[in-house]
Every structure is written in structure tokens, then in C-alpha cells.
Amino acid sequence: MYIPNSKWTWLFVVIVVIQAAVILGLESYVFADFQIHLQTVKAVDSKSSTKTIPTFLSLYIFGFVYELVLAYDALRLKNTIQIIGLCICNVGLLIYGAVQIEQIQEAVDLLDGIGALDNDLWDQTKPILIAIPCILGLTSVLMIGVAWKLYDEFAWTIYKHISADLRMKRRYLTYQIYIALLKFDFFFFLGFTVQFVVVVTGRTNTEFALTIAAIPVTIIILVFAAYFTRRESTAGMCAVIVLYIGGLAYFLFKLVRMYQPSREAEYTSARRSLTFFAVITLLLIVSTIVNAIICTINFHKGLKPHIWKPRKSNDEEKSTEMGPQTPGDDNPSRMMID
Known part of the structure; x- marks a missing residue:
């Protein structure tokens, strides 16, 4: 498997890798700092707030x-469509990074109030959490x-692959x-499910088991x-579309349930x-x-042969374009379409 060799390709790679390295480093620091400050208090072991911060940070890292x-x-x-999708996803991660600031602050305040955290954790982590969306804003523009x-x-590659x-x-x-x-469906569904399983309280054993079982089932559905x-x-x-509609109903149910006074x-x-993950997942579905x-x-209607036909590497494309051609020769890279 090769990556096209061009300056724009490598620039995209550099931006994505540097962004990931910086954000992963900052998030890992916040994660480690939280674990260091967290006090071993049995009374709060069952509190979902002790799981909120590690879950958010782990999901963000993933x-x-x-x-x-x-x-x-x-x-x-x-x-190109997936590259555009990555740019949109990066903006989504920026928004999630902004959302997590207030969410983490609330969790820290709650844990601090019951003596489960040292009181200087928020002062140490706040600048880092604010810096993350700022960095993502810059890298998103570059991407x-x-x-x-x-x-x-x-x-041009698509033109040669499909013709005119x-x-x-x-x-x-x-x-x-x-x-x-x-x-992208896979990531946002997994993100919602992980948060629901780890953070949300008041679940029945049946609901918990069904939510866990939904993860491998979803992967199988997406593969098929x-x-x-x-x-x-x-x-x-047709069978897959029916399952999509079922997934749409599931996320609508969860979104409405989150805002019911009895379940709030x-x-x-x-x-x-x-809510952020549910709304994005609904739009994606x-x-x-x-x-x-x-x-x-x-x-x-003639698309299948083009999907299954492997593309040529850069060297093969150049040799095809620059190789000697006689007036009567057909271009071997051109595909006939019925």
C-alpha cells in the first residue's frame, strides 16, 4: 500500500501527524494529572463523575x-471525499474539545466538593484544555x-479511473x-456507546447488556x-437500510430520553x-x-468493474503517461463504459 508522492500529500500527512502528536500529548498529561490528584475514597467509587474525565479524555485520544x-x-x-470528511471531523473534534472544558470543570467541582480531588487540579488543567480547541482551529484551517x-x-486520477x-x-x-x-459512522456510534456504558447511571442489566452487544453488531453491519x-x-x-432505520430510531429514543425530567x-x-455525539450520529445515519x-x-449500471479495478501507483501512471505512443495505439489506462 502506497501513499501518493506529492508535496500536498506529504504536507497533509505532516499536519495530521503533528496535530495528533500535540493533542495526544496534552490529553495524556491531563489524564495522568487527574489520576494523580484523584483520592482513593471508597465512597466515591460508584460515582459516575470519577469516570467522566477518564472516559472523555480516552475517547478524545482515540x-x-x-x-x-x-x-x-x-x-x-x-x-477526496474522505479527505473532506476528515476536515469536517476535525472541526467536530474542535467543538467536542470546547464542550469538554465545561463538562470536565463540572466533574472536577463535584469531585472537589466531596473531597475526591486535590483543589488545584482545575487550575493546572484549564490552560491546556483551552489550548486544545485553539490548536485544532489552526490545524483545521491548514487542513x-x-x-x-x-x-x-x-x-485527474478519478478522471483517468472512470473516464469522462x-x-x-x-x-x-x-x-x-x-x-x-x-x-465515520463507526467512530461516532462507538463514542456514544462507550460514554453511555461507562458514565450513565441508573441502567438496568438488560439495557447494559443490549448496549454492549450493539457494538460488535454495529461493526458487522457496517462491514456487510x-x-x-x-x-x-x-x-x-435493503436489509442494511432497514437496520439503519432501526439505528435511527434508537438514537432518537436515546436523545429524547436524556431530556425527560424523570431520567435527567x-x-x-x-x-x-x-447530545453532541447523538446529534452527529443522527445526521450521519x-x-x-x-x-x-x-x-x-x-x-x-456499469460501476462495479471500476470499483474492483485496482488503481495504478504513481510510477505506473507516469510510465503510462510518458511512454511512447503511436497514433494507432489505444490508451491502456482508459476504460470503456457501456
């Missing part, structure tokens, strides 16, 4: 590691600028959007969703964060359903 993986995957596939250049650079057929290019674009959405799309299985996609106390320690329907409509 978000940037996952973003690194998606960045490599997007550059490897020359997927968007480089993504614009990569869009122009990769557009506008209808086929639209079908391929829809397919790219759908696959990118599946990858991509598989059925590549194989152009109409029956499989259970979500106090993480309601803002859960709706977008995924729409694109899944369009992809299904596009089945058996």
Missing part, C-alpha cells in the same frame, strides 16, 4: 488515533487549505461518499454494508457530550440512508 488511520486510508485511496489542493490533484462519463462519475462519487460515511455495495447486492442493501439525573455528568438508497439505485 478520536485522533482513528483520524490518523482514516487520513492514511484516504491518501492511499486518493479519496482545509491543503485538502483543496489535494482535490484538484486527485481529480459524467453519469458514471456521479455514481462513483456517491459510492465514495457512502464508504466514507460508514467509516460495504460488502453488499461493492457486490451490488440489492437484497443485502441519570445523564447529568455527560449529557452535553452525549440520515446521510448514510440517503446515499445507501442512491447506491442501490445505481446497481448494475
